[in-house]
Amino acid sequence: xxxxxxxxxxxxxxxxxxxxxxxxxxxxxxxxxxxxxxxxxxxxxxxxxxxxxxxxxxxxxxxxxxxxxxxxxxxxxxxxxxxxxxxxxxxxxxxxxxxxxxxxxxxxxxxxxxxxxxxxxxxxxxxxxxxxxxxxxxxxxxxxxxxxxxxxxxxxxxxxxxxxxxxxxxxxxxxxxxxxxxxxxxxxxxxxxxxxxxxxxxxxxxxxxxxxxxxxxxxxxxxxxxxxxxxxxxxxxxxxxxxxxxxxxxxxxxxxxxxxxxxxxxxxxxxxxxxxxxxxxxxxxxxxxxxxxxxxxxxxxxxxxxxxxxxxxxxxxxxxxxxxxxxxxxxxxxxxxxxxxxxxxxxxxxxxxxxxxxxxxxxxxxxxxxxxxxxxxxxxxxxxxxxxxxxxxxxxxxxxxxxxxxxxxxxxxxxxxxxxxxxxxxxxxxxxxxxxxxxxxxxxxxxxxxxxxxxxxxxxxxxxxxxxxxxxxxxxxxxxxxxxxxxxxxxxxxxxxxxxxxxxxxxxxxxxxxxxxxxxxxxxxxxxxxxxxxxxxxxxxxxxxxxxxxxxxxxxxxxxxxxxxxxxxxxxxxxxxxxxxxxxxxxxxxxxxxxxxxxxxxxxxxxxxxxxxxxxxxxxxxxxxxxxxxx
Amino acid sequence: xxxxxxxxxxxxxxxxxxxxxxxxxxxxxxxxxxxxxxxxxxxxxxxxxxxxxxxxxxxxxxxxxxxxxxxxxxx
Numbered sequence: 181x182x183x184x185x186x187x188x189x190x191x192x193x194x195x196x197x198x199x200x201x202x203x204x205x206x207x208x209x210x211x212x213x214x215x216x217x218x219x220x221x222x223x224x225x226x227x228x229x230x231x232x233x234x235x236x237x238x239x240x241x242x243x244x245x246x247x248x249x250x251x252x253x254x255x256x257x258x259x260x261x262x263x264x265x266x267x268x269x270x271x272x273x274x275x276x277x278x279x280x281x282x283x284x285x286x287x288x289x290x291x292x293x294x295x296x297x298x299x300x301x302x303x304x305x306x307x308x309x310x311x312x313x314x315x316x317x318x319x320x321x322x323x324x325x326x327x328x329x330x331x332x333x334x335x336x337x338x339x340x341x342x343x344x345x346x347x348x349x350x351x352x353x354x355x356x357x358x359x360x361x362x363x364x365x366x367x368x369x370x371x372x373x374x375x376x377x378x379x380x381x382x383x384x385x386x387x388x389x390x391x392x393x394x395x396x397x398x399x400x401x402x403x404x405x406x407x408x409x410x411x412x413x414x415x416x417x418x419x420x421x422x423x424x425x426x427x428x429x430x431x432x433x434x435x436x437x438x439x440x441x442x443x444x445x446x447x448x449x450x451x452x453x454x455x456x457x458x459x460x461x462x463x464x465x466x467x468x469x470x471x472x473x474x475x476x477x478x479x480x481x482x483x484x485x486x487x488x489x490x491x492x493x494x495x496x497x498x499x500x501x502x503x504x505x506x507x508x509x510x511x512x513x514x515x516x517x518x519x520x521x522x523x524x525x526x527x528x529x530x531x532x533x534x535x536x537x538x539x540x541x542x543x544x545x546x547x548x549x550x551x552x553x554x555x556x557x558x559x560x561x562x563x564x565x566x567x568x569x570x571x572x573x574x575x576x577x578x579x580x581x582x583x584x585x586x587x588x589x590x591x592x593x594x595x596x597x598x599x600x601x602x603x604x605x606x607x608x609x610x611x612x613x614x615x616x617x618x619x620x621x622x623x624x625x626x627x628x629x630x631x632x633x634x635x636x637x638x639x640x641x642x643x644x645x646x647x648x649x650x651x652x653x654x655x656x657x658x659x660x661x662x663x664x665x666x667x668x669x670x671x672x673x674x675x676x677x678x679x680x681x682x683x684x685x686x687x688x689x690x691x692x693x694x695x696x697x698x699x700x701x702x703x704x705x706x707x708x709x710x711x712x713x714x715x716x717x718x719x720x721x722x723x724x725x726x727x728x729x730x731x732x733x734x735x736x737x738x739x740x741x742x743x744x745x746x747x748x749x750x751x752x753x754x755x756x757x758x759x760x761x762x763x764x765x766x767x768x769x770x771x772x773x774x775x776x777x778x779x780x781x782x783x784x785x786x787x788x789x790x791x792x793x794x795x796x797x798x799x800x801x802x803x804x805x806x807x808x809x810x811x
Numbered sequence: 812x813x814x815x816x817x818x819x820x821x822x823x824x825x826x827x828x829x830x831x832x833x834x835x836x837x838x839x840x841x842x843x844x845x846x847x848x849x850x851x852x853x854x855x856x857x858x859x860x861x862x863x864x865x866x867x868x869x870x871x872x873x874x875x876x877x878x879x880x881x882x883x884x885x886x
Contacts (some may be wrong), residue, residue, distance in 0.1 A: 185875030189820075244833040251823070284823040291849055405847040419829065452824070463849040469830045 187242070190235035190293040195229065196281050196768030199274045202226050206270075208773035223266040230273025231257050247423040252446040255426075259443035260770060271771040272447060281777035283456070286447045286785040290460050293467025293792055294404050300353055301397055303372055306330070308381060310446050319371075323385035329381050336373045338389040340382040342367060347378030354392060355709075388580065396724070399477060400470045404463045406478025408742075410749070418455045440770075441763075447773045448759045457748025460788035463743030466485060468791055473724030474734050479745075481720040482738035487705050488687045494672070494698070495644035495654060496693035497726075498708055499620040504537040507618040509597055510590055517544055523604050523615070524548050526562045526571055534602055537617045559602070562692040568607035568610060571584065581612070590614055598653025618650075626729035629659045635735045639684075643672045643698070645726050673697035689731060733796035744791050748784040755780035815859045815864050817871070818880040821851050827876065834836070834870050838862055 188195065206222035208216040231254065236598050238250040253276055260269035287296075306314040308327040319337050322328070328338055335358050336349065348360040353372040360376060363369055369382055372393030388394055407415070425446065433442030462479045469476050476482055511519060525547035527535040549569075551564040559572010574591065581587060587603075591614060594601055599616035606612075622628075629640055642663040644651050651665035664675065676686050676698055688695070688702035691709055699718045701704035707719035709726040716722055723730040723750070759776055763767035822828055828846045831853055835844045840861025845854045855873070857864065868878045 183874065186872075186877070189875055189877070237875060241830050244830055244837060244874070246830055246833055248830060280823060284821060287823055288821060292847070401847075401850050404849040454826075457850050534869075663875050 184229070184798060185233065185236045188236070189417075192233075192277065193281055196274070196277050198224050199270075199277065200227060203270065203274055206267075208598040214576045217252065220266055221752075223270040224261075227257065227261065227266055227273055229270035230270065230277055234273060234276060239284055246420055248421060249452065251709040252422065253430075255429075256443040256446040256770065256808070259439055259446075261674055263439055265440075265770070268770045271669045275771065275778050277773045279781060281787065282778075282782055286782065286789070287456075287460065288787050290464045290788050290792060291404070291467065293471045294400055294463060297397060297467075297470050300372055300397070300713050301393065302335045305387075320385055320388040324384050324386060326384045326387075329379070330369075330375050331379050332375060332377055334375055334697075335405040336369050336375055337387070338371050338384040339369070339380065339386040339393075340384045341368055345378060345380035347380045348376045349354050350376050354396075354706075369540050378389055395474060399475055399716065399722070400466060403476055403478045404466045405457060405459070406462065406480060406580055407707075408462075408479045409484050410745070411462075411479075412452055414458060414749075424647070444768065444770045444773055446779065447770050448756075448763065448768070452777060453755055453784045454749065454752035456781055457784035457788070458753055461741055461745040461791060464788045464791035465737060465744065468741075468794055469734070469737050472663060472733065472796075475700075475722040475724065475738065476734070476738070477720045477722075479741065481704060482741050484539060484685070485687065485721070485735060485738040487740055488685045488704055488735075489640065489641040490654060490684045490686045492641040492643055492672075492676060492679075492686055492688045492698075492702070493660075494610060494690040494695050495642055495646060495651065496619060497659065499642060500544075502619065502623055502691065504600070504616050504617045504619045506537050507572055508594060508597075508616035509541075510594065510614045510616070512587065512604070513609070514591070514609060514613065518606055519611055519613045520543050521547055522549075522564055522569060522611075523613075524570060525564065526560055527719055528550075529562070530554075530560055534615075534617050538602065543700065557668050569611075570605045570607065571602060573601070576731060577603050580605055581609070583659055584612075585683060587612065587614075589701075590745055596649060598650045600650075610634055618653075621654065622728055624727075625728050626658050630731050631732045632735065634694075635732070637735075643667050643675060645669075663720075666732070669697045676701050680799060708732075724741055731786050736796040737794065740796075742789060744788060748787055751780060751784050751787065812886050813859050813864075813874050813881065814884045814886050815852045815855055815867070817864070817868065817878050818882075819851045819853060819871070820877045820879060821849050822846075828873075830874055831871055834874055835867055836883045837868055841867065849869050857883075 202222055203226055206219045207466040232249050235254045238248065238254040241248040241250055253272065257269045257273055260272065268707040302319055303321055304316045305319055306329040307317045307322065308314050308329050314329050322338060327343065328340065330336055342363050342365050344365060346364045348370060349363050351361050351370065351373045354370045363380065370393060371391035387397060429442045429445040431498040432445050433439060455802070465479070465482065496502050520541050524539050524541055524543040526549045527538040529549065529552050548565050549564050551563045554709065555561065555572065555576060558576035559570065561568065561570050570580060590748055591601055594614055594616040597616070599618050601651055602615040602617060604611070604613045604615065632640065639661045640659065642651065642655055642660050644663070644665055645667055646665055648665045651663050655663040671693065676688060679686055685703045687704040687706055688698045689706040689708060690699055696718050699707065704721060705718070705719040706721045708723045721734055723734070755776065759768055820856055828848050832844055832846045835841055835853060840858040842856045847854070864881050864883060868881065871878055
């Protein structure tokens with residue numbers, strides 16, 4: 181029996197085609213040649229071909245004590261044979277099987293976005309053995325510490341560090357930014373990224389499901405089958421609905437003594453569109469997000485996000501880029517470019533975020549400092565061509581420069597504008613300059629926040645560990661409603677809890693590194709930028725691309741997906757209503773009932789498909805255009 | 812105890828889901844059965860003293876579905 185079932189499953193498309201051809205021939209014979217006997221015979225054949233797989237599935241369902249739709253259809257078709265309605269039997273089985281084939285094709289389409297992501301996962305790696313030869317190995321069997329060879333054009337199979345060689349790597353699958361990243365010895369590489377040019381060997385740190393990319397896939401895989409409260413209810417409901425319909429059909433048969441009516445009721449007894457509509461929307465919505473680097477942990481997150489009225493942001497790495505840059509360079513004494521050349525040369529030897537900002541400036545000549553001295557908590561002293569220089573904070577230069585009112589005044593002014601300051605001075609007093617360094621706002625941050633407000637978020641709050649001055653400077657440039665400075669990670673969590681007790685629904689947006697306490701209490705925890713395991717674990721929504729447009733897109737996609745689900749539920753309920761009204765008015769018969777039933781399933785799947793193509797309205801073009809219109 | 816994941820052929824009707832769910836649940840020695848409709852997977856915990864993945868696979872195939880791959884992990 182299993183063999184026959186598998187045979188029918190394997191050749192389902194072929195069998196449906198055969199049934200279609202036979203049905204067409206039979207109808208043609210009846211209309212053209214008045215061959216009623218031939219017509220009936222063909223109908224019986226089609227009916228039997230169609231009934232076999234349905235009946236077998238029905239029997240196996242009953243074996244696990246489940247009254248499935250197949251049970252109802254089987255009884256109905258057998259009933260139709262008994263009362264001699266061979267054409268009804270044939271058409272019902274044909275529609276039922278055709279429906280299954282079409283559902284399979286269309287559902288595959290709604291699942292395509294998630295499938296594409298799955299397909300991007302690396303499968304094998306060239307492992308370098310101890311004798312220097314390589315062999316192919318399934319990534320699931322790789323262990324940390326194994327050495328892997330990666331050549332031009334191939335996919336990086338593991339997370340690891342470069343041991344030898346250099347390469348250009350496209351990291352779009354991890355960071356969402358399609359640009360080449362140069363990798364050299366010691367750099368980290370990620371599974372799922374593409375090595376565009378070069379050859380490297382890599383020491384594996386994680387493989388298979390444990391890689392960052394593996395975790396992204398797992399997250400999306402789980403999310404596509406997550407359930408909202410509504411869906412859990414529908415699932416429960418549908419389990420009882422089918423046996424209930426069977427009971428009703430039997431009762432109708434006994435009371436009316438009308439077998440025909442009874443079997444018609446049975447055909448209408450599948451809540452197909454109702455059960456399939458919500459999962460189809462879920463997978464399409466989750467897939468749409470996954471394709472643009474918006475990873476929802478589930479459809480329930482989408483549902484919650486719709487009700488969020490307050491969004492709280494961490495500052496660094498979220499509203500700002502997280503990479504400090506030199507905003508002002510005030511030269512009090514000396515030549516500007518010479519100062520830059522000297523400062524860059526010295527700061528290259530330091531390892532401090534502010535120093536990094538200075539080294540990003542363009543020097544005109546390469547200088548080589550000597551006698552480098554690090555003064556803890558103050559800065560650096562170094563010599564260039566026998567001349568002594570100091571670079572650091574106020575304390576460092578205080579013994580060289582005393583009571584310079586101009587310097588003090590400018591320092592206060594620049595600090596007040598939200599900058600961190602680095603002072604550059606030469607020991608011979610011929611050069612003196614102030615670097616004002618600031619973390620920059622993300623491009624289009626203001627616009628993105630404005631759009632959030634238009635989407636119904638009533639309050640935007642910034643929570644930061646930075647001081648009041650820096651926080652105010654950032655908040656002034658953004659449509660932020662309130663900000664709280666000097667907060668420790670635990671304070672942020674407390675703040676969120678307090679707002680929740682006031683009845684607010686909060687989303688917290690952080691970069692995930694030190695925000696876990698706040699993320700874990702928020703109604704919707706949003707982590708910007710993937711790559712940190714902690715963020716992936718505690719957050720409900722991961723934005724792979726570190727930009728705020730993704731956040732706006734998430735809000736739009738969430739509400740669109742939930743709307744789509746609700747539409748599908750409505751379509752399904754209307755269909756049931758239509759069928760039963762039609763039945764009692766007398767318009768619906770067995771075959772037409774099955775047709776409407778299958779059509780309703782296809783309609784909800786097609787409706788879900790709209791979500792795959794759905795484009796949240798905020799691509800860069802619209803953002804940059806002056807009449808930035810949401811509707 | 813083992814954690815088992817079986818990759819099935821594409822599931823198209825939600826009643827397949829319930830059927831597979833019930834079939835696996837009715838096999839002795841299984842717990843926490845979860846059928847993922849869109850992913851086409853079934854996940855469950857299995858007591859290797861009572862049953863084996865082969866038994867479960869057999870039961871699923873008896874329903875007319877194909878099992879394309881099995882992954883197990885000791886827990």
